[in-house]
Amino acid sequence: MYIVTAKEMYEMDRHTIQEIGLDERLLMENAGRAVSSKITGIISKQNQICIFVGSGNNGGDGFVIARTLHTQNYNVTVLQIVPDERITGEALYHKTLYLNCNGSVHVSSDATEVDKFVTSSDVIIDAMIGIGVHDELREPVYTIVSIINQKADFVISVDIPTGLPADEGITGFSAIHADWTFVIEAAKMSLFLEHTAPYYGKWEVVPIGISINTMDDVPKKYTWGEHHFRSTLPKRDPYAHKGTHGKGLAIGGSVEMPGSIAMTAKAALRAGAGLLTVGTAKNVISSIAQTCIEATYLMVDDHNEHGGKAAAIPFERFDCIVMGMGMGRDKEAERLVMHVLNEANCPVIVDADGLFHVKADPSILSKRSDPIIVTPHPGEMAMLLEVPIAELLEKPFHYSRAFAAIHQVYVVLKGKHTIITVPDGKQAVNQTGNQGLAKGGSGDVLSGIILAMVMQHKNIFQALCNACFVHGAAADLLIRDNHSYYDLLATDVIEGIPAVYRTFL
Ligand SMILES: NC(=O)C1=CN([C@@H]2O[C@H](COP(=O)(O)OP(=O)(O)OC[C@H]3O[C@@H](n4cnc5c(N)ncnc54)[C@H](O)[C@@H]3O)[C@@H](O)[C@H]2O)[C@@H](O)CC1
Ligand SMILES: [K+]
Numbered sequence: 001m002y003i004v005t006a007k008e009m010y011e012m013d014r015h016t017i018q019e020i021g022l023d024e025r026l027l028m029e030n031a032g033r034a035v036s037s038k039i040t041g042i043i044s045k046q047n048q049i050c051i052f053v054g055s056g057n058n059g060g061d062g063f064v065i066a067r068t069l070h071t072q073n074y075n076v077t078v079l080q081i082v083p084d085e086r087i088t089g090e091a092l093y094h095k096t097l098y099l100n101c102n103g104s105v106h107v108s109s110d111a112t113e114v115d116k117f118v119t120s121s122d123v124i125i126d127a128m129i130g131i132g133v134h135d136e137l138r139e140p141v142y143t144i145v146s147i148i149n150q151k152a153d154f155v156i157s158v159d160i161p162t163g164l165p166a167d168e169g170i171t172g173f174s175a176i177h178a179d180w181t182f183v184i185e186a187a188k189m190s191l192f193l194e195h196t197a198p199y200y201g202k203w204e205v206v207p208i209g210i211s212i213n214t215m216d217d218v219p220k221k222y223t224w225g226e227h228h229f230r231s232t233l234p235k236r237d238p239y240a241h242k243g244t245h246g247k248g249l250a251i252g253g254s255v256e257m258p259g260s261i262a263m264t265a266k267a268a269l270r271a272g273a274g275l276l277t278v279g280t281a282k283n284v285i286s287s288i289a290q291t292c293i294e295a296t297y298l299m300v301d302d303h304n305e306h307g308g309k310a311a312a313i314p315f316e317r318f319d320c321i322v323m324g325m326g327m328g329r330d331k332e333a334e335r336l337v338m339h340v341l342n343e344a345n346c347p348v349i350v351d352a353d354g355l356f357h358v359k360a361d362p363s364i365l366s367k368r369s370d371p372i373i374v375t376p377h378p379g380e381m382a383m384l385l386e387v388p389i390a391e392l393l394e395k396p397f398h399y400s401r402a403f404a405a406i407h408q409v410y411v412v413l414k415g416k417h418t419i420i421t422v423p424d425g426k427q428a429v430n431q432t433g434n435q436g437l438a439k440g441g442s443g444d445v446l447s448g449i450i451l452a453m454v455m456q457h458k459n460i461f462q463a464l465c466n467a468c469f470v471h472g473a474a475a476d477l478l479i480r481d482n483h484s485y486y487d488l489l490a491t492d493v494i495e496g497i498p499a500v501y502r503t504f505l
Pocket of ligand 2: 058126127128129130157158159160161162
């Protein structure tokens, strides 16, 4: 499923109408019909339905929905919130069809009238404004939206809740709080932003016959879900040996935080890493070796107990390195991070405290010729970019793309909607996961899964997307079957990985 800005959506519409030759009124018919068939799945013929219709093409969709429901004997009426002369073009064509079917249209934007329609309806269908919204809502729409938000029982928005921007980086709007939104053809960017996503309520994207694959410039953002995972996860070769699935090194852990690196190691092994070495401090090795007996261990303290240098890391033995989890923020850890980034000739994943150390000299990232993957949560990403977290969260696609381009790195920006970005700007949003993952250790587990995936895939983008998919899907299955959002632990997620493979493959 593509993720688009309003501009990209208009270009997709234009392409379909002008280049493919699909008549615009037919496209509107498709949109209204597709949304109607979803709406009839969630309402009943006993419901009193009022469709609020505005002056643009979103209103045109509203008239198609009105006609479709009316001809199927639903109790439907239209409240047109703009004067008749503002209904023009294809919207007028569809209004006429609806009237020809004896459909009823009331024209009013008066608050008392609106209030009456809202309180006497079981279902409000919001087709006032779609992706054509500019700036904050003007009157009378502002008041109409407030009345609906305060008094409506159940609101279904068409394409996007009225007033909500499709794009990132826009604040200070007021919008319909929908219970359901049927999104036309492609997911709008605001579906994946913390400050806008809740307005959609539940949502589903409905295809309407737009031809994307024939476009020269297809959108570079899309969602990553089950069918991507199934179709891209490399098969395990029956003749494989342990080396086939990668020799990984996980560097991290400290006396205060020995658990992080243990969780990373276990998650990497559960996710399919062939061989795993944990690089950590000497006294961490003794505390975690019993809990992760499948791993081998390498001492990477800067100094050993006699004050001499610890053994150098044999980089040539590893196919991929993940570092940072629980390693601490002292100078020794910083030296280790810089050493790995300078010397390792394999992909390196930098997480947690590793990102803190990278901040000391981010130019080190673009100096490397082997791939780098950074896996920040919003706080870490904001720290790396030196922007306030709120600003980052308003424009996570933009900031991820900017960081990936400047430093030529892969970025996994973790969150409810984890965004995976490739240096060339391609982006995917992972669709699995839930609030049970908002716990200490979740990131350590994800790092381990990423390590395992990067070693198994030839394509790093697919590896990162699949790692996020597995991590989120493990949590989803655990919540579905035997855990809750409250009790789920990071170690449960590790033990949930087998269910993901067994369910989806
Ligand atoms: N060919 C197409 O372009 C298609 C468009 N479709 C629908 O058309 C929508 C886009 O249509 P339009 O481009 O006509 O735009 P919209 O219908 O989304 O909105 C335009 C109207 O909103 C009003 N408006 C904008 N900002 C406002 C504000 N701040 N306060 C008050 N009023 C404001 C404008 O005056 C204008 O009348 C999509 O969301 C989708 O629902 C679908 O029918 C599929 C085909
Ligand atoms: K709408």
